[in-house]
Amino acid sequence: MTVNRRISIAPMMDWTDRHDRFFLRLISRHALLYTEMVTTGALIHGDAHRHLRYNDGEHPVALQLGGSNPDDLARACDIANAYNYDEINLNCGCPSDRVQNGAFGACLMAQPDTVANCIRAMAAASNAPVTVKNRIGIDDQEDYPSLKRFVETVANAGCKTFIVHARKAWLNGLSPKENREVPPLKYDLVYQLKQDLPELEIIINGGIKTLDETEMHLAHVDGVMIGREAYQNPYILADIDRRFYNDATTPRTRIQVVEDMLPYIDAHLAEPNGMLGHVTRHILGLFQGLRGAKQWRRYISENAHRKNAGTDIVRAALARVSDISNSDEDRTASNEALRA
Structure with missing residues (x-):
């Protein structure tokens, strides 16, 4: 191996x-x-x-x-x-x-x-x-x-x-x-x-x-x-x-990473004792250095441990990220995600 x-x-x-x-x-x-x-x-x-x-x-x-x-x-x-x-x-x-x-x-x-x-x-x-x-x-x-x-x-x-x-x-x-x-x-x-x-x-x-x-x-x-x-x-x-x-594959944008985490989070929440905070504590740094990062972290931290908290918390936190990056790709992905 x-x-x-x-x-x-x-x-x-x-x-x-x-x-x-x-x-x-x-x-x-x-x-x-x-x-x-x-x-x-x-x-x-x-x-x-x-x-x-x-x-x-x-x-x-x-x-x-x-x-x-x-x-x-x-x-x-x-x-x-x-x-x-x-x-x-x-x-x-x-x-x-x-x-x-x-x-x-x-x-x-x-x-x-x-x-x-x-x-x-x-x-x-x-x-x-x-x-x-x-x-x-x-x-x-x-x-x-x-x-x-x-x-x-x-x-x-x-x-x-x-x-x-x-x-x-x-x-x-x-x-x-x-x-x-x-x-x-x-x-x-x-x-x-x-x-x-x-x-x-x-x-x-x-x-x-x-x-x-x-x-x-x-x-x-x-x-x-x-x-x-x-x-x-x-x-x-x-x-x-x-x-x-030497892998030229375009990496996921931050927004795409969040979107691809949502089905995983749902599957975890369906497990016995599955809680949103078990997963979301690891994603708090995703927008590090960007405007809106503080709001992203704060909203998840304050709400992830609420009773019956689900992926709606992550989506709501995403809406608080006002400027995801300077790239058109990330801004476009952000707008599409928030409209979804």
Whole structure:
């Protein structure tokens, strides 16, 4: 199975659920999407289907697992095989207290042999390729030597793709939010890793906000993973297919994205416990930077949780977007949608 990781969207807890991924796929046809991290315990002892289900239209889509026990990770991969994910990724980068207490995530950067054993077990059990997402280091580890040692050890166990968040994780003294912002970005260490280990696929992650930055990084590494910017300003993805995948297909306008979300929302609302806010919280940033964006966000946020709220709320919010873009195409689509 070949996965194109040139551009991917980071796994983000509480953000990249199946509703968000369906929405993002309407904007980009090719970017690789990741699930939120799912722990092995949630799959082995919990409702696996709730965590693993997704819409077929989300492909290519990768599952990120959290765990440090090789047997448990192998069992989780075996369970996930029935869902045909395009990749299984092991989280070695999350610094949250909950993850540390479970002895996985970023703390695994100090245990490359454990990670290697996990990768061997996962690869033997998984139908999909197995990858690792890690930091450049943790706490007082020396910078590049520790990173290179970690990657070489895990690569010798069979992992050929590493997604590297170009910040250290400080396991003591910084919150998860601070760990995404305070430690300095050191892209040069990730570039050096690719230079020294050219046989590996190296994807860079951390603080990347524009497609121009993305193109700059691609001169040094094999792929770029975009994180929070893709969630807060999702329409940044609209030019990815043309620019990085040579796909000349005209991207959906923002209005077309909203229209194509409506049947999906209706289907979700028809499910037991389906609520409008489950989906609409992910689309609030669609008009980021345009006049009317604030009204769009406010109307949905104030009304999505009303009893029996439906797609009429989304249509009403759309009517409050006074200037969708400077393009004639978007203005025409807007007028047609509002007349419908």
